[in-house]
Amino acid sequence: MAGKQINDGVTFVLLGATGDLTKKKLLPAIYHLVAKGKARHFAIIGASRKKTSMDSIINSAKKYVKNGKKEVWDNIAKRAVYTSLDFYKKEDYVQLKKVVKETELRWKLPGKMIVYLATLPAHFEVITKHLEAYHMCKHKKEWPRVVYEKPFGHDLKSAKKINKTIRKIFEEKHIYRIDHYLGKEFVENISLVRFTNRILEPLWNKDHIEQVQIYINEDIGIDGRGGYYDKYGVVRDMVQNHLLQLAALIAMEPPKDLSGDAIRDRKVDAFKRMRIHDLLLGQYQGYLKEKNVAKGSITPTFAALHLRISNKRWKGVPFLLMSGKKLPKREAGIHIKFKRVACLLPMCPEDTNSLSIRIQPNEGITFQINGKVPGKSFVTPIKLDFCQSCVFGPNTPEAYETLLHYVMQGDQAAFVRQDGIEAAWKVVDRALARSKTVYKYKQGSTGPTELKMWNTKHKIRWKT
Structure with missing residues (x-):
């Protein structure tokens, strides 16, 4: 940048x-x-x-x-x-x-x-x-x-109202709508990994990719923010911005270059093609006892989503998104599962190739391939792992440091444009308009027990 x-x-x-x-x-x-x-x-x-x-x-x-x-x-x-x-x-x-x-x-x-x-x-x-x-x-x-x-508004209507006000006063070049996930080192790395590696870009489509998983899980609760969180919930607080931004970076068509508007143009194109086909919501037990949470609130603290992108590149490929609070561990990442190749061995590998991007903690990339076990006639998964702190040291800039520096430089590539905000809200509003049950789940569990059936329905085994 x-x-x-x-x-x-x-x-x-x-x-x-x-x-x-x-x-x-x-x-x-x-x-x-x-x-x-x-x-x-x-x-x-x-x-x-x-x-x-x-x-x-x-x-x-x-x-x-x-x-x-x-x-x-x-x-x-x-x-x-x-x-x-x-x-x-x-x-x-x-x-x-x-x-x-x-x-x-x-x-x-x-x-x-x-x-x-x-x-x-x-x-x-x-x-x-x-x-x-x-x-x-x-x-x-x-x-x-x-x-x-962030959050920029509560829904599409409020986001448009805010945008209308600030655009009467400022030009888009003056406006920096922040999503701190876009300042994380390995989120910035997504485009570079994809567009600078010959072994990846030709495979980045429905012919070779079986599914995409994106997850941002937290082991903490609402951390004293009941008054704010109860009005928004996980879908508005995490899905509308962080998760959809990550999905757009994975799904977008190649930009003409990696400049601010070129990237944001392609992300908006991706947002416009997104549809949430299925949504599972949960709320951790004990949420209703949190300070400033409304009595009987059904605000979700967990969400699993099945997203589709209706274009030629991604037709039929499920994007599976998950975020929640009071889960077993804090972690965020992207897991891209490739399709199975024709097996020529008596004993075929159980799993396919995959590319995993660890956003936090332990930032890095793992590429899983299959290789022969020495002295045997069958193969086993082999992980090719890059650990960022092992190579570059532990002092990677925090997201807000990176983003403030970009603001100083006038670089808007990692910030969200008006049309991007509104297109993402449109995706979320469509999903929230449907009546949905909010299931309870135990603190420290992986989510509602209904998630197991939901995973089976969508043929997913989370790599978290």
């Missing part, structure tokens, strides 16, 4: 600065950008409703950076300012504008702002309107750059 390096400085404006996202992800990401010299001339303005200070927020973020250096944190702290901001009070934006101007003058910054809305989507429209009304974001070519955190 290429982009322009920022040499003359940038101003980070973090709206929702007291939230977990800022403490756990955004400030640690800025720390690493500063420590690696990718952000030398900068300032940070944090804004939120609470009465606090940037020193307090920064101190709460330090535990999320392993072996953090005092001099780096001190550099960040001296360039950081906090101001109280009620998103719905016009006068607070006057103060915010004043703080930004004073801070940029102090540090001799050029007015290149990255405004990060680390808030719920319900606030996106009012914040955007107020930023415009108080001339917080005067357009200077491709600046400012405004980042909208």
